Amino acid sequence: MLAEDTDLTFRVALAGYRVRYVNEAECYEEAVENWRAYWRQRSRWAKGHMQCFLKHVWPLLKSRNLHFREKMDGFLLLSVYYVPILVGLSWILGSFIFFFAPIGWFDWFWGLLPVFAYSSVGNFALFFELGVGVYLDRRVRLGWLMPLLLLSFVVNVVVCAWALVDLCFSRVARNSRGHVWAKTLHNGGGVRFV
Numbered sequence: 235m236l237a238e239d240t241d242l243t244f245r246v247a248l249a250g251y252r253v254r255y256v257n258e259a260e261c262y263e264e265a266v267e268n269w270r271a272y273w274r275q276r277s278r279w280a281k282g283h284m285q286c287f288l289k290h291v292w293p294l295l296k297s298r299n300l301h302f303r304e305k306m307d308g309f310l311l312l313s314v315y316y317v318p319i320l321v322g323l324s325w326i327l328g329s330f331i332f333f334f335a336p337i338g339w340f341d342w343f344w345g346l347l348p349v350f351a352y353s354s355v356g357n358f359a360l361f362f363e364l365g366v367g368v369y370l371d372r373r374v375r376l377g378w379l380m381p382l383l384l385l386s387f388v389v390n391v392v393v394c395a396w397a398l399v400d401l402c403f404s405r406v407a408r409n410s411r412g413h414v415w416a417k418t419l420h421n422g423g424g425v426r427f428v
């Protein structure tokens with residue numbers, strides 16, 4: 235498994251043990267320094283989570299050790315790297331509908347209303363979480379970089395699609411050696427933005 239932490243967490247939960255979330259815990263990690271390293275790291279995470287989804291989704295949903303809410307939370311966690319792929323497909327489908335099957339203005343409003351409502355809390359949840367974190371940590375200069383999250387999301391759409399294709403090919407070929415652990419290199423020169 236490329237996402238051994240996710241795999242281990244689900245194995246523990248499915249065995250009937252409880253995983254405790256500690257909200258006060260802080261963990262600082264050195265970020266990657268270039269897009270190539272970002273691509274390799276996120277590809278490993280995406281493919282690893284997708285592996286865990288295939289391994290744990292049915293045992294999770296059938297588990298007698300978990301309540302309905304815990305099963306749904308686990309399902310959402312396991313499927314998190316499929317969301318960018320669905321977003322990418324919705325962009326393609328939405329563009330096709332916009333250009334080749336236009337609808338009236340009134341229908342547009344009612345059709346987009348649920349999208350806007352969901353986007354205000356769903357798609358932009360990470361943006362809000364990071365914004366609150368930047369504010370609470372008083373890292374004002376870092377706040378100016380937040381618009382770049384849109385670029386990283388577009389990259390993640392491609393990364394996750396690539397990881398899914400890679401996973402499918404390695405499963406069809408039954409090639410476990412296709413799962414390469416691309417270690418993230420850190421140089422210890424982390425910069426703290428104030």
